[in-house]
Amino acid sequence: MKLTFLNTLSMRIFALFWLAFVLLLALIFLLPYFDARIYTELGNEEVSGYYGEISTAIRNKQLAHIISGVPVIPVDKFDGIHPVLADQNGNILGARKEEIAPIQQFMYHTSTTLKPLKKNFYDIQIAGPFTVHLNLENDVPYMLYFVSRVNPQKEILSYIFDRPYILILFIMLISTPLLWWLSRSIGRPLRHLQQAANAVALGNFKVDKSLETQGTIELRQVGQSFNRMTIALEDLLSNQQTLLSSISHELRTPLTRLQLALALLRRRVNSSAEIARIEKEAVRLDEMINDLLLLSRQQLNSHIxxxxxxxxxxxxxxxxxxxxxxxxxxxxxxxxxxxxxxxxxxxxxxxxxxxxxxxxxxxxxxxxxxxxxxxxxxxxxxxxxxxxxxxxxxxxxxxxxxxxxxxxxxxxxxxxxxxxxxxxxxxxxxxxxxxxxxxxxxxxxxxxxxxxxxxxxxxxx
Structure with a gap:
């Protein structure tokens, strides 16, 4: 039997345990990156880009129009980024009706942040806050947010992220096939070995070579040892019972001679108590040998x-x-x-x-x-x-x-x-x-x- 290290039972359990552990660990670390709805800091390039948008909005007087109440572009005509202002009282300016609730939630979670963040709300992405001074009469700073349209996150992902027990089921879904395969690779040869052991218990000493070819290295070695034990048991019982049968047969020869001698003696002399006793014991001995042969044949015939x-x-x-x-x-x-x-x-x-x-x-x-x-x-x-x-x-x-x-x-x-x-x-x-x-x-x-x-x-x- 060629010993393959990777096919040993201990190695297989060790490898599958760590494979499942690494997969679950990777899942824990990677899942947040697939959830676009979490609050994440803007990168340096993103911050620079948004500052460019701020300069453009000031130069084009877009922010001044927002403060003055110019109507916002309709949703169906809007594809790019548009700014939204919030004063110190929390009033939101320049936002569409469907954007107000997400912006309020975003403002609440970013009120104490030192760096601008971003977060997706279904098909809306909000980034900010940025502090701007528009040099108006009171020179009150405004908090500036940028709102843009994005591809909505798949509903199934949102459903999973909102329900932790779904994640647990997902983890079980990943680990179950691995554990099932492991248990099957161990349990199937063991059940086969159990069937072979039951067959031996019933007197069937037929060697099952498949025990030496199925399963891991350790289980194959157990199967090989079991087959050797089966052969040894069969040889032991066969030798013992053959010896018993041979002895019984050999006893018949002197017994037959004894019975013939008794018959001749009875013809020559009259019957006596001693001769009757010898005849009785000879009959008992003959019965004993017959019973012994019967017992030997029954034990020798294992395959009833x-x-x-x-x-x-x-x-x-x-x-x-x-x-x-x-x-x-x-x-x-x-x-x-x-x-x-x-x-x-x-x-x-x-x-x-x-x-x-x-x-x-x-x-x-x-x-x-x-x-x-x-x-x-x-x-x-x-x-x-x-x-x-x-x-x-x-x-x-x-x-x-x-x-x-x-x-x-x-x-x-x-x-x-x-x-x-x-x-x-x-x-x-x-x-x-x-x-x-x-x-x-x-x-x-x-x-x-x-x-x-x-x-x-x-x-x-």
Whole structure:
């Protein structure tokens, strides 16, 4: 992977932060220059130009005409600059009607200024004040202002400048695309990584090479490390399960020889308690190897063949068979199906494995109960729950978690009496975990043991 400094996550965040900061700073400093309505000082060249206009107005007696009340040129005939006078009492002379209000506002804001200013009022620009002495009888100075027509500022700009919250929205409009692009460039690869992690959790160890090509350098490196971890996990599980399977297969050879030797021995001598005991233990060993091979095959097959099917297909045949077996043993078998319209609920998984797990628990209940079994089926938290209770002797509370461990047996004497290899519930737990479900043991209200299976329902998006 070629390391590009500008494509690192830290550099991208740093660069975009400062880019947004500089743009906002530039906006703050430049916006006042686009607002022609603010009061700004006249430059030296502008002041010189206006003094030239004053000299021309005095020479042409334009100011004297204003004081004497000569009518002002109509607006539609006026394109250039014209002077306006204001006496010490604030009376405005030589102004048109529509110019009086802007001039009064300008006079109010420039009454204490030392330098002449200018400001735009829509399509009117006012500059001043300039002090002039017209050498009249009282020699009272007048304040002189120049009024000119300018292109009106765009209404949208005036609207924005008059409303600060519009500026805030404008700033957000500038920064939002940058931040959205940044969050997308980070979030999209992370979501992709999350999907890959969920796939691994479901037993899919397929390497996704796109994790190493999308996003920033850091995220690509994380994707590369994740793929290496996925490969290592697959190799570890495969080696472990292959070893377990190989050991189980290798055990069959001496076991077969032992069974043949027992058969020959039984022909030569009469059956004895010792030979019967050896045969019984050989049968148990054979069952244990079969269960071990079954567990190994289930764990090795990470990519479980799944289908979507109604939940009713899970318990229909199993309960029918269990009820028949209970009747043969003269046991009470009660089923509480508490799901309203169960046909509208579905599961996504391997139906055969799930049925086998439930059947395993029911057979345990049939084996250890005294007289009564109860199966309760209901929906809770978008999951199907099957609880199986019996009124047997039960087990100590401290053993509730241990019974799901491989080869774990609570009572060796009871194991010899009822059979079993200690792998049945371990296989059940493995199947349920493969389907993202839960299985646990608890005390039953019937007095014995309760085993609960909880499987997530399939919800169509």
């Amino acid at each position: 063949l799944r289908e979507i099917f109604p939940i009713t297909e899970i318990w229909h045949d199993i309960i029918k068979d269990s009820r028949f077996e209970a009747e043969q043993k003269k046991l009470s078998f009660k089923v509480k199906q508490l799901i309203h319209k169960p046909s509208q609920y579905y599961l996504n998984g391997n139906k055969g494995l799930i049925c086998s797990a439930i059947e395993n628990i029911l057979r345990n209940a049939l084996k250890y109960t005294h007289s009564k079994i109860e199966a309760t089926i209901f929906v809770e938290d978008n999951s199907m729950v099957i609880a199986i209770d019996d009124n047997g002797a039960g087990i100590p509370t401290s053993e509730y978690e241990n019974i799901f461990k491989p080869f774990y047996r609570i009572d060796e004497a009871r194991t010899r009496e009822t059979g079993g290899t200690g792998l049945g519930l371990a296989i059940v737990a493995n199947v349920i975990r493969e389907h993202q479900g839960k299985v646990w043991a608890a005390s039953s209200h019937l007095g014995g043991l309760r085993v609960v299976i909880k499987l997530p329902l399939w919800i169509s998006e």
